[in-house]
Amino acid sequence: MKVAVIGAGFSGLTAAYYLSQKGHSVFVFEKESELGGLGGSFKNNNWEWSLERYYHHFFSSDKEVLELAKELEIENKLFFKIPKSSIFVDGNIYRFDNPRSVLSFSKLNLADKVKTGIVSAFLKINPFWKPLEKITAEKFIRTFMGEGSFNTLWKPLLESKFGGDYHQIPASWFWTRVKKRSFSLGYFEGGNQILINKLAENIKNNKGRIFLNTEIKNLNDLNHFNNSDKIFVTAPAQVFLKITPDLPESYKNKIQNLKMIGCLNLVLSLKDKFLADNTYWLNINEPGFPFIAVVEHTNFIDPKHYGGEHLVYVGGYYPQNHRYFKMKKEDILKEFLPYLKKINPNFKFQISNFKLFSDLYAQPIPTLNYSQTSLPSIKTPIPNLFWTSLHHVYPYDRGVNYAIKLGREVADDIIKKTKK
Numbered sequence: 001m002k003v004a005v006i007g008a009g010f011s012g013l014t015a016a017y018y019l020s021q022k023g024h025s026v027f028v029f030e031k032e033s034e035l036g037g038l039g040g041s042f043k044n045n046n047w048e049w050s051l052e053r054y055y056h057h058f059f060s061s062d063k064e065v066l067e068l069a070k071e072l073e074i075e076n077k078l079f080f081k082i083p084k085s086s087i088f089v090d091g092n093i094y095r096f097d098n099p100r101s102v103l104s105f106s107k108l109n110l111a112d113k114v115k116t117g118i119v120s121a122f123l124k125i126n127p128f129w130k131p132l133e134k135i136t137a138e139k140f141i142r143t144f145m146g147e148g149s150f151n152t153l154w155k156p157l158l159e160s161k162f163g164g165d166y167h168q169i170p171a172s173w174f175w176t177r178v179k180k181r182s183f184s185l186g187y188f189e190g191g192n193q194i195l196i197n198k199l200a201e202n203i204k205n206n207k208g209r210i211f212l213n214t215e216i217k218n219l220n221d222l223n224h225f226n227n228s229d230k231i232f233v234t235a236p237a238q239v240f241l242k243i244t245p246d247l248p249e250s251y252k253n254k255i256q257n258l259k260m261i262g263c264l265n266l267v268l269s270l271k272d273k274f275l276a277d278n279t280y281w282l283n284i285n286e287p288g289f290p291f292i293a294v295v296e297h298t299n300f301i302d303p304k305h306y307g308g309e310h311l312v313y314v315g316g317y318y319p320q321n322h323r324y325f326k327m328k329k330e331d332i333l334k335e336f337l338p339y340l341k342k343i344n345p346n347f348k349f350q351i352s353n354f355k356l357f358s359d360l361y362a363q364p365i366p367t368l369n370y371s372q373t374s375l376p377s378i379k380t381p382i383p384n385l386f387w388t389s390l391h392h393v394y395p396y397d398r399g400v401n402y403a404i405k406l407g408r409e410v411a412d413d414i415i416k417k418t419k420k
């Protein structure tokens, strides 16, 4: 059986790996010059390890990542540790990553702290998310965690992640956010790219072929694939619509209703540590900032792997028509710098290098009752055509773990069918 996989992100590569392992002829087409999609990396010449274009780590609940790493015999390269997470509010950095730091957080009153703690603990153990998609995250948090908790902790996150659409985000999104996160974060020795490389190496060993710099503009262009072959598309919704002629109207309408927001981050290579208190993840909970988070990667991973450089991501999520997507990196840095100075007023910005990465399709915007009304099926109405996207991991929020899961499930489905 011939299978065409469109996209060499985690879902496409995982599917191609399992299919090629079972002896299918797999052809992966990737429009970019590199593998990995949103989870891809880059590496400077003087670095020993590669670095993700967007901040990436794993949670201890990421079962699919752990299993795949084991299968690919690189589980010994995956390590976990507990870096420091903090929030920036009213001009100060507050540690916010364990019960003690939450209890001593002075911006919330005791009642809201207690409610936040109890409700978080409940969400951690509650397996039932479906009832939660009937109410908004905003209503849920305001009601059960308190106004203070909503305004200080969660509103800034919801607003910066979903912009004006934050009012419609279902509480099921909030459930997954609390449930699946762990204090302990995982990373691969050498960078997460080693998981991508290992998948690609196995695909090639199994005689699968990967074509980089190959954008599929129309699925009909895959003319050496006949009707009984399978096609698995992993491109974002808008792209899938564009490249797939002949989709029935009802299915198309569902796709058109799916909403996405873009992301953009600068990666700064600094001479010195920026977050001197060793914070790895700093959420910005202050109104008016042009970015949502400052992530000092080298407060998680030793800078010695990057030639001693201190690497800091600064970025956020922006509507797809945001002016930032048309701006030069120098101009964005100019806008961000005054705000970085508010976080660390004494910092001497000796920036040896900086890069800008952006993607218009970075974060799905789920709506109420998403599972009932909004999600188009993975098996499309066109025979032998499968499609997954970041939307399909709902109720979970996007993540490498879920991309791997989708890729494996589509491969299993194809393998099962060809056995019959």
Ligand SMILES: Cc1cc2nc3c(=O)[nH]c(=O)nc-3n(C[C@H](O)[C@H](O)[C@H](O)COP(=O)(O)OP(=O)(O)OC[C@H]3O[C@@H](n4cnc5c(N)ncnc54)[C@H](O)[C@@H]3O)c2cc1C
Pocket: 006, 007, 008, 009, 010, 011, 012, 029, 030, 031, 032, 035, 036, 037, 038, 039, 054, 055, 056, 057, 058, 214, 215, 216, 217, 234, 235, 236, 239, 243, 263, 362, 363, 389, 390, 398, 399, 400, 401, 403
């Ligand atoms: C800012 C940010 C931070 C994140 N942090 C984390 C994290 O800490 N931990 C975590 O687990 N996950 C994280 N994620 C999510 C994770 O990166 C994604 O969920 C995952 O990489 C998605 O993989 P995918 O294969 O589904 O999609 P993608 O990575 O989007 O892959 C799709 C691929 O298809 C290609 N393509 C598209 N159109 C075409 C075409 N016409 N022809 C050929 N190729 C095409 C694209 O170039 C791309 O390579 C983060 C994402 C972002 C944006």
